[in-house]
Amino acid sequence: MSIATPGGALLPPPYYEIRVIGVPPPEALLDFELLSASVEPVETVLHGPLRDQAALHGLLARLQILGVKVVEVRRLHDPALPAPEDPPSAANLPGA
Numbered sequence: 001m002s003i004a005t006p007g008g009a010l011l012p013p014p015y016y017e018i019r020v021i022g023v024p025p026p027e028a029l030l031d032f033e034l035l036s037a038s039v040e041p042v043e044t045v046l047h048g049p050l051r052d053q054a055a056l057h058g059l060l061a062r063l064q065i066l067g068v069k070v071v072e073v074r075r076l077h078d079p080a081l082p083a084p085e086d087p088p089s090a091a092n093l094p095g096a
Helices: 053-065
Strands: 015-021 036-039 043-049 070-076
Touching (some): 053 070
Antiparallel strands (some): 015 070, 036 043
16 A cells, blocks of 8 residues: 655555554454554554545544544654654754
8 A cells, every 4th residue: 555646656655553542342443454453451552554534534433433532643654664864963064
């Protein structure tokens, strides 16, 4: 699953982390086969790529219909991609 840019380059889909209270029912993740779930003592962390914002909203709507309380949604960098380089600090600039 990739997203095409206007220039034709393929980008990986956005990677999300969604924290919910308790354990969501299995049907909550139907159609979202690339998401994985890590159960922690009081919450479950869902993480993985979602095709686009419409897919994110669809998942959130399904969780709401099933009575699952969402406590946090974060868009993360794809773990398969290298982290962006840090901007140069003043100490690394010429003449500093």
